[in-house]
Ligand SMILES: Cc1cc2nc3c(=O)[nH]c(=O)nc-3n(C[C@H](O)[C@H](O)[C@H](O)COP(=O)(O)OP(=O)(O)OC[C@H]3O[C@@H](n4cnc5c(N)ncnc54)[C@H](O)[C@@H]3O)c2cc1C
């Protein structure tokens with residue numbers, strides 16, 4: 001049977017509060033346990049509420065927490081959770097040095113969604129296809145969480161439990177994402193395959209390579225939309241680490257990544273297609289990242 | 300929950316009582332009678348509901364009215380000044396970029412934001428900025444042309460008027476822009 005949802009209205013009583021501090025926000029989350037949700041740009045949450053895929057009695061707005069919108073360059077890169085996708089795409093601290101992150105933000109489907117959407121919303125919504133996440137994983141991002149009982153830092157690859165699920169406690173919120181510093185020999189790239197330009201990813205890949213002479217000293221290979229959560233490919237990373245890139249090595253790494261992932265078949269693609277496409281994207285992303293790291297052309 | 304908010308709509312401060320779950324789109328259309336802003340999909344996909352909040356192009360179907368308390372909101376009705384159409388609106392008419400017109404208000408708001416930030420965009424800039432505004436009628440070419448044309452005209456009144464694209468007769472709506 002077809003069911004029609006009314007996307008014209010937001011049904012149900014809704015309270016709305018704007019705390020003046022993160023502590024107050026955590027207290028509110030605790031007080032309304034299970035019934036309150038943080039509202040950042042609303043581009044995921046309001047859609048889910050309208051389509052009745054989420055429930056809330058109280059929304060906690062973050063407008064009065066300007067510190068959460070800050071982007072700073074201290075000891076790497078620190079993104080406030082409420083920094084918008086567009087502000088990250090255009091930040092001078094991101095450009096060049098964190099190329100994969102910039103490309104991930106630019107790959108977002110539409111201008112309006114980039115203006116409204118935030119990196120914290122993208123991460124906490126925990127979609128396997130979230131565009132910023134593979135790029136954040138490539139830079140060893142740590143999620144700075146704060147709750148009623150204090151703070152903790154969680155490596156981003158330990159934050160996701162499954163589609164739409166994270167390790168955040170009911171009273172906890174994401175404050176910041178801290179990315180590792182990059183060196184002169186670091187190069188990175190993000191590639192996304194969508195159905196059309198303005199769509200979420202069928203497959204996305206972020207690669208970071210640290211070059212030392214002709215060798216890859218260290219690397220990260222992260223993929224989106226190919227498993228229940230965004231994932232790193234440990235096998236692809238192992239294949240690359242310590243090696244001098246060649247066409248054969250790049251192919252080996254791509255095959256390792258394609259073998260390791262667990263894609264599904266859905267309306268956007270079949271699993272077999274995703275596996276194939278992931279391999280192709282991994283190869284392209286390695287080549288780009290290597291070129292940006294100042295490496296010689298891979299033959 | 301109902302709450303009083305103050306928003307500046309097209310230059311005029313308004314005090315409104317809104318429900319906690321009221322969307323800006325519906326407040327503008329139903330309470331303020333500003334029906335230029337359109338409801339297309341309600342889930343962020345089409346851009347027909349685009350308005351500018353503090354200058355930024357935002358989807359009013361995914362914006363709570365209570366969350367824009369204190370903000371400046373501009374809708375398509377706020378583009379014309381003293382009965383003179385915005386150069387973008389004129390260019391839309393001149394290049395026949397309006398067919399059914401349903402997408403036009405959203406297109407105009409996104410395009411105005413682009414031109415305010417990037418006065419001389421490339422065709423690719425225009426297409427990138429406007430990919431969140433869907434049109435079922437025109438095929439986009441005439442809309443892109445209109446934005447580029449408006450950028451040209453914005454470039455300065457001393458510039459010689461270009462012949463209208465598509466051979467469309469130049470419609471005069473509102474007072475002429477050039478002195
Ligand atoms: C038309 C359209 C196109 C889209 N295209 C893309 C795309 O191309 N790529 C992509 O990755 N996504 C896309 N999205 C999804 C969405 O825009 C992004 O995930 C966006 O980054 C979400 O951010 P937000 O600020 O709007 O989140 P919100 O909707 O405000 O919040 C999302 C979730 O995170 C929680 N949350 C928010 N901030 C915090 C915090 N600081 N701490 C704890 N929890 C928090 C909220 O409670 C909610 O559960 C699209 C959405 C739409 C409607």
Ligand code: FES
Pocket residue numbers: 337338339340341342343344345346347348349358359360361
């Ligand atoms: S009605 Fe808002 S994006 Fe379609």
Ligand code: FES
Pocket residue numbers: 396397398399400401402403433434435436437
């Ligand atoms: S003119 Fe009809 S939708 Fe664009």
